[in-house]
Amino acid sequence: MQASPTDASVFPNAPQVLVVGLGAIGTVVAGRLLAAPCPPSSLRVLAPDGRTATYRATPPSLNGTPLPLPPEAYVEAAPAPGTPRPDLLLVAVKGPALSAMLPAIAAWTAPHTTILSLLNGISAPRMLGTAVPPAQVVPAIVTCNTAMRTGRAVEQHGLFRLDLGPRLAPLSPGAAPLPSPAALAAYLATAPGLSADAPADFADALWLKFVLNVGLNQAEALLSLDHGQLLANPDARAFCHALMAEAAAVAAAEGLPTASTLVARAEALLSVLSPRGRTSMLQDIDAGRPPEIDLFAGEVLRLAARHQLSAPANQLVLDHLAPS
Numbered sequence: 001m002q003a004s005p006t007d008a009s010v011f012p013n014a015p016q017v018l019v020v021g022l023g024a025i026g027t028v029v030a031g032r033l034l035a036a037p038c039p040p041s042s043l044r045v046l047a048p049d050g051r052t053a054t055y056r057a058t059p060p061s062l063n064g065t066p067l068p069l070p071p072e073a074y075v076e077a078a079p080a081p082g083t084p085r086p087d088l089l090l091v092a093v094k095g096p097a098l099s100a101m102l103p104a105i106a107a108w109t110a111p112h113t114t115i116l117s118l119l120n121g122i123s124a125p126r127m128l129g130t131a132v133p134p135a136q137v138v139p140a141i142v143t144c145n146t147a148m149r150t151g152r153a154v155e156q157h158g159l160f161r162l163d164l165g166p167r168l169a170p171l172s173p174g175a176a177p178l179p180s181p182a183a184l185a186a187y188l189a190t191a192p193g194l195s196a197d198a199p200a201d202f203a204d205a206l207w208l209k210f211v212l213n214v215g216l217n218q219a220e221a222l223l224s225l226d227h228g229q230l231l232a233n234p235d236a237r238a239f240c241h242a243l244m245a246e247a248a249a250v251a252a253a254e255g256l257p258t259a260s261t262l263v264a265r266a267e268a269l270l271s272v273l274s275p276r277g278r279t280s281m282l283q284d285i286d287a288g289r290p291p292e293i294d295l296f297a298g299e300v301l302r303l304a305a306r307h308q309l310s311a312p313a314n315q316l317v318l319d320h321l322a323p324s
Contacts, residue, residue, distance in 0.1 A: 007171070007180040011187035014041040015087035018075075018108055020101060021046075022060050024147035024280065025118050026092030027154040029162075031062035032191040034069075043069065044086070048077035048104055060152040077104035085110035088184070091128065092118040094284070095292035096323070102131035109136065111176040114184060116140055116164070120217075120280070121295030122210050125168055134168035138181050141165075141202075141209050146227075146277035149287075161195045162188055165202035204258045207251045212266040214296045215244035218317045221281040221291055228275030239313065241267065246311040247300050253307035290323045297321075 017040040019030050033040055047055050052074040059066040079085070085108055093101055098119065109115065109132045117125045117139050125139040145158035164181040171178060179187075181198040188196035199205060219240040220230055230236045244263045252259035281291045297314040304311040 007183075008177045009180065009183055011179040011183045012087055013038045013187075015187070016041055016084055017043045017088045017090065018086040019043065019045050019090045019092065020105060021091065021093030021097070021118075022055070022152070023092060023094060024149040024154050024156065024283075025142055025144075026090065027060050027062055027067070027149075027152075028144070028147055028156045028160060029090060029092065029118065029194070030060075031065075031067055031154075032160070032194040033188075034067060035193075036191040038190065040088075042073070042084075044073050044075050045069065046077065046101075046104060046108070047074040048101075052076060055152075058152050060154070062154050063156065064153075077107070079108055085113055087112060087114065089113050089115045090118060091115060091124070094289065095119055095121060095124065095295040096290045098124060098127055102127070106131045109133075111136075112178070114138055114178055116184070118142055118162075119295070120213055120292055121299055122206060123295060123299050129168045135171045135175065136178065137168045138184065139165040139168070139202075139206070141205055143209065146274055147280070148278070149283060159195075160193055161197075163202060163205050164196065164198045165206065203256065207256050207259070208262055208265055210296075210299075211244050211247045211251065211262045212269055214247040214300060214314065215240040215266060216270065217279040217281040218243055218293075218296055218314070218321075220279045221285055222317055222320060224282065224285075226275070226282070227270075227273040227277040227279075231270060231273070231275070240270075242313040243317070246304065246309075246314050249309055250300055250303035250307060250311075253309060254303065285321070291321055293318055293322050 019026050022045055055074040056071045115128055115132055115137045117128055125137050128137045141163040144160040147154055147156040164185045185196040185198045188194060219236055223236055225236055244266055248259050248262040251262060284291045297318040300311050300314040
């Protein structure tokens, strides 16, 4: 990835960081950054709607250790006058909550802020780009062994990787220098237990993760199965395959050169899953949280309609799991 003239080749050694969304992914990234050799000079958590007191009373924890954050690290949606804006704004909310958080994200964004999207699916970066300058938005793919969340306690061990893509738009001439995605990835990779890269084939990796999630997350959520149960059930595997095939078909219609290989590669990844793992969508349903159906089935159906394709398996998921 070639840097533009306004790309900085390094990221601050001790940046100011704001985390939006302390679910499983947000908690893991925050916890790993706080344990880095050069941790953030400040790490704050956006806790709107009066949730600061809740976070302070029951701090989030990673693998049994509470995040080492002072009470003042939990901040409200509107920054107080004179409050420094972050160098890095990590967006890790669940898909259904993103739209409501856009005004707060915009309020915390300054010209020197990089917004890193850690949401599932392929549509969240575009949504962020409607609220903040698109050139400041960097999409990312999260790949990890199952992260299990119980209340504010998160357990995650083994693989946790972030692949960063190019900004949504080039930086304008004269804009404040921002770190290249490669420089940001290099900083993130200093955190123990977190690997990061800025691959040249980001679009292929993004669609592969999307196809995998469309099949795995939705099949397990609809059928209430963990990984091992899905793998052992031929009918469940066939339904997972049908969901993936519809997502791969829209990838082909969108012009992805590797679309014909996506389903086979995604199904190969199923064999390395922990049998006791449970997808984030299934965990959300079990906990009474709205699932990210719109990011998966909803997006497949929108793209299918654009290209005059049918997607009955994804329509079935949407019909049964979409919040009423």
